[in-house]
Amino acid sequence: MKNNAVLQVGPLMPIVQDTIAGDYGAVRLPDSAQARDEFLREHGASFDIAVTSGKFGVGTELMRALPNLRAVINFGVGYDTTDAAQALERGITVSNTPDVLNDCVADTAIALYLDVLRGISSADRFVRRGDWLNKGNYPLATKASGKRVGILGLGRIGRVIARRLEAFDCGISYHSRHPVTEVSYRYAASPQELAAGCDVLIVAAAGGPDSEKLVDADTIAALGPKGYLINIARGSVVDEDALVSALLAGRLAGAGLDVFAEEPKVPEDLLALDNVVLLPHLGSGTHETRAAMAELTLANLRSFVDNGTVLTPVHA
Numbered sequence: 001m002k003n004n005a006v007l008q009v010g011p012l013m014p015i016v017q018d019t020i021a022g023d024y025g026a027v028r029l030p031d032s033a034q035a036r037d038e039f040l041r042e043h044g045a046s047f048d049i050a051v052t053s054g055k056f057g058v059g060t061e062l063m064r065a066l067p068n069l070r071a072v073i074n075f076g077v078g079y080d081t082t083d084a085a086q087a088l089e090r091g092i093t094v095s096n097t098p099d100v101l102n103d104c105v106a107d108t109a110i111a112l113y114l115d116v117l118r119g120i121s122s123a124d125r126f127v128r129r130g131d132w133l134n135k136g137n138y139p140l141a142t143k144a145s146g147k148r149v150g151i152l153g154l155g156r157i158g159r160v161i162a163r164r165l166e167a168f169d170c171g172i173s174y175h176s177r178h179p180v181t182e183v184s185y186r187y188a189a190s191p192q193e194l195a196a197g198c199d200v201l202i203v204a205a206a207g208g209p210d211s212e213k214l215v216d217a218d219t220i221a222a223l224g225p226k227g228y229l230i231n232i233a234r235g236s237v238v239d240e241d242a243l244v245s246a247l248l249a250g251r252l253a254g255a256g257l258d259v260f261a262e263e264p265k266v267p268e269d270l271l272a273l274d275n276v277v278l279l280p281h282l283g284s285g286t287h288e289t290r291a292a293m294a295e296l297t298l299a300n301l302r303s304f305v306d307n308g309t310v311l312t313p314v315h316a
């Protein structure tokens with residue numbers, strides 16, 4: 001008979017914290033490094049399930065400090081903070097919360113797209129500063145409909161973004177690890193080729209070691225001074241230094257960013273740029289979607305406790 005001792009890693013939504021504490025007696029990993037080390041030395045071997053979020057995850061060291069771990073139940077579709085390779089090697093099940101957030105993250109991508117090209121946030125600041133009254137008309141912006149859009153990562157979220165862009169008469173191309181057979185969008189063989197053939201590049205690829213800096217200086221150069229970059233995926237997928245340099249030098253027309261390399265830090269240089277829209281990683285942040293993510297997280301935990309399997313494993 002297996003135990004089901006549950007460890008909570010990082011803060012979680014109240015409904016998730018309360019349920020795992022009430023129904024499963026979950027214990028919270030201490031926040032401070034010293035208390036954490038002591039706690040893990042003493043109790044690490046007693047946990048077999050960790051419940052966490054994409055923000056924290058169960059990284060390499062923590063996973064090693066949990067020698068009897070059997071499952072990582074992750075709140076969030078992205079699980080790049082969890083050492084998935086070690087989990088696979090040790091036979092540890094990892095679950096995430098796919099699909100339930102596709103709509104909201106895709107909506108965020110479209111909001112950034114329209115905002116950056118039409119200058120919506122910047123125009124709002126213009127009105128609030130009194131510039132409309134004192135300086136006259138707001139400068140002309142860039143048409144958003146009918147643009148050539150490249151989607152990097154045509155997974156669940158990328159496809160929903162593409163569907164929304166069809167309504168804006170956009171020509172869609174994409175790059176993924178493999179061509180996707182069910183769609184008629186044009187496939188580009190590399191991120192650079194994708195960038196060279198589009199006006200707006202939308203990053204929707206999963207984070208993690210395989211996609212680290214997939215959008216590099218060359219890709220940004222291929223997008224060019226009239227190109228725009230939107231990122232709703234992970235900051236790690238873009239070479240942030242190269243992006244900031246290109247924006248500062250006018251080698252890129254603008255960017256819409258919901259994610260950053262070292263959240264919640266945002267590169268200081270970007271704060272002064274009016275052609276950049278900065279969001280605090282809010283892609284899935286609606287009451288409806290977060291409730292659905294919480295529900296799926298708890299359903300995965302319940303399923304693992306009941307029968308040793310999860311509903312949405314990351315390694316199928």
Ligand code: 8YV
Nearest residue numbers: 053054055075076077078284
């Ligand atoms: C969450 C996300 O905010 O699901 C993801 O991968 O990035 C967001 O929906 C995050 O994972 C919660 O920590």
